Amino acid sequence: MTTTSGPLATRRLILQGAAGVALLGLGNLPFGATSALAAANDKYPEEAFKQKSEADAIKALYGKTAEPSDKVKLDAPEIAENGGVVPISVTTTLDKVTSISFFVAENPSALAASYRIPDGTIPAVANRLKMAKTTNVTAIVEADGKLYSATKEVKVTVGGCGG
């Protein structure tokens, strides 16, 4: 959960709104909405959202592979309190960030959300992802034309039986 107040929080709320739109893309977007998105984002990554596996989705979205980096800070719970809305956020100290994307390896479609980061924006995104089961979550930051990633396993459990 984001606990920051002030301008950063506001901006994050705006970005969360954007995530909602991106996630809708997984379902049936009316034609009009798709073109509106396409207009705003230059190109809606329809192919990437269709891919089942993480590798295919990354390839379709970026056409290249990412290298793990400790400059990408992925914040996610070890065990999700509710697999339906798992709070995941990313910040990075990398320069010239142009996009941040989230992949859930074992979801029916691996790409969960992708954000364009306009020039001059602090690269920080918080969103909530729906997760089918225990799986790795990967965040990819595109910076200066290269891809950097961070991965964390998030457990989605049936719960119960605490000591």
Add this chain to the structure above:
Amino acid sequence: MAIRRRDFLKSTAAAAVSLGLPRLARGADTASIYDLERFGNARILHTTDTHAQLNPVYVREPSVNIGIGEMAGRPPHLVGRAFLERFGIRSDSADAYAFSCFEFEKSAGRFGKLGGFAYLKTLIDRLRGDAGEKHSVLVDGGDLWQGTGLANIMQGRDMVEVANLLGIEAMTGHWEFTYGEQALRDNLERFKGEFLAQNVFLTEEAAFNDAPAFDKASGRVFKPSVIKELGGHRVAIVGQAFPYVPIAHPKRFTPDWTFGIREEELQKHVDGLRGTDKVDAVILLSHNGMDVDLKLASRVTGIDVILGGHTHDAIPQPIAVKNASGTTLVTNAGSNGKFLGVLDLALDKGKVGDVRYHLLPVYSELLKPDPGMAELIGRVRAPHVTDWSEKIATPDRLLYRRDNFAGPVDELICTALRSEFDAEIALSPGFRWGVTALSGQPLTMEDVLAETAITYPETYVQEMTGAQIKEVLEDICDNLFNPDPYYQQGGDMVRAGGLSYTCTPTGAIGSRISELKLNGGKALTASHRYKVAGWASVNGQQGAPVWDVVAKYLRSGRMFQERLGSGVTLKGVEGNPGIAGQG
């Protein structure tokens, strides 16, 4: 280690005479094990996971507590002889009886019950008196308000009164949350100490709706820490509640709150205590569980000592863990009031010079009960104790709960569930609380409640496919044996009745459970549907409370119809000293 009175009596000629003395006289002269050498300038007393056991109890420590990966063969994953050897405890001593399962039945009659709040009160007052005014503090690690029928029916109010008289100045929580926000807040109104939790935050929705919180800016629901003046120094005590409350229990009890380990927030808070508040020591009062605390100690810097609980591990000596800026000591203080942790600190300006730690068994035979506390316990118990004192069965064997996979208490519960619901399979949660009953001693309703009293006791019967049953077992098994402690929730394996299986703890998630068979040896098939009975579901259920189901079964005089034996075959842990008789 300690010289026990009964041992002492055996070895002297005076024994025969003394044995006839009334109990109070026996307690008076032989409590020298509680005469601790004076050390340092600040004393922190720690109770945890007492589970509301007001009176002294028998509790057998586990004979199976397997650690895998880095945790293999390390405290707390040592049992029986391996445990005694690691900590240099003589196998025929009272401490062997208190700290381990070694020859439990033989020793229970010899050394008696442990714990009880009247006895704890006597011991605590004495140790605080020894430390002197303004040199001591008493803290509790949580699971104080749950574990008995009385605590359940009073939603923990009885324990708040007891905590106030005991003098608890700070606590954190776990089962406390299962009474729901309103009951929790009502109790905290009456509690004279501080309830601390750095890792409980409002959900974003609750924050948006202006739900009550200690700090609206951060969203922290409770005060994260308190600073105590001890011996002229400033000691910060930070609270760490059980991180997985909404996962281990029904989410409906805490809909507005989100938990987690919150390492980063903890680090920031500790840095603030050091940098801004200039404290001389930082203590983490934790309900993480010991494996989680050991990992956290290696990653979060600036904590001097973690006083731990949750996993009920009675660890006689602190475990030193190195991290980027120094060393953190990690303790765990057992359960059910059996032990009192005594942390003596030699504080200097801005640092802890040196430390002494004792985990003292609370031998009720060696202490006089505090009259004020005894009176309070009598008073809170009075309205219910008669209803629950009827003898409903007499077990023909030792009934205990703890072990990773099974125990006679849960076999009894599973047998009762299968019998009452005519189910092929029964599932019962792997709780670690609950006390031990000796063979041949009558069980009352109060005893049944001490194994079952929770706020979601409803039983259920449902059909599950073989694949679903395996999935549940795999999921819970990962909570025990994930090689990364941060993915463990504590607690033990779900208990299965009418079902046997093979478990490979060292396996990966989803591939530890195999060879599932019904009683009689027929293999489970993935698509076949089986009738499964259970209780303590995180989803709402409608069936009768489990304690009534168990009591009904016991009253029928059947008790154990089947042979005992866990029905779980272990693979890949040969030689692991977390299994009694191995290693």
